[in-house]
Amino acid sequence: MGPTRHREIFISTDIEASGPIPGPYSMWSLGAVALWPDKTVVDEFSANLEDLPGAGVDAKTMEFWARNPEAYERARLDPEPPIQVMQSFSAWLKALPARPIFVGSPIGFDFLFVRWYFIYLLEHCPFGFTALDLRSFAMPVLGKDFSKCGKRAYPARLRAPVPHTHVALEDALEQGLLFCNLMQEAKDIREAAALLRGMPQIQKGQGVCRVQ
Numbered sequence: 001m002g003p004t005r006h007r008e009i010f011i012s013t014d015i016e017a018s019g020p021i022p023g024p025y026s027m028w029s030l031g032a033v034a035l036w037p038d039k040t041v042v043d044e045f046s047a048n049l050e051d052l053p054g055a056g057v058d059a060k061t062m063e064f065w066a067r068n069p070e071a072y073e074r075a076r077l078d079p080e081p082p083i084q085v086m087q088s089f090s091a092w093l094k095a096l097p098a099r100p101i102f103v104g105s106p107i108g109f110d111f112l113f114v115r116w117y118f119i120y121l122l123e124h125c126p127f128g129f130t131a132l133d134l135r136s137f138a139m140p141v142l143g144k145d146f147s148k149c150g151k152r153a154y155p156a157r158l159r160a161p162v163p164h165t166h167v168a169l170e171d172a173l174e175q176g177l178l179f180c181n182l183m184q185e186a187k188d189i190r191e192a193a194a195l196l197r198g199m200p201q202i203q204k205g206q207g208v209c210r211v212q
Contacts, residue, residue, distance in 0.1 A: 012176030019058030031168030
């Protein structure tokens, strides 16, 4: 995995499910990509999960899957027992070379499922209560309202050169690259502001311009 360069590593995570909340519905697919801020991919995790006992499917969610049959087939290919998947995911996170920070979008969906599954099946969550929402992070960087910080609103220079397929691992990679691009954009803005603060101030006074 290479040497540790940071105290934190970002885990861009995407899940696919049979409905809007865990418990009554099941997480069907889990994809995670561990990245450094420079977009270096350290490792990947991907698994499909069997249904929870007694869980059902949501009609609106199944309408979504009907519109995306190829993604549905990939999400239901070779599912494993949920506890086995979460044990493997926990071990994968533990083996990473820095503290894992969950990155998701929307955070209220992806992190909800992941944390619920960890607590319900393993009685602990490696991420604790901490998760970073992509859209919330984008607000100050793009200078836009929350409702206008969806992925489609990103300028071309920030978009990831990979398609959004509704396949968990592939969407996790797209999301991770977007996040890294946003971090670089934020860094560029800070450096530009610092440069401006260090420039001489030009003021007008008594018909002349003088540099202070």
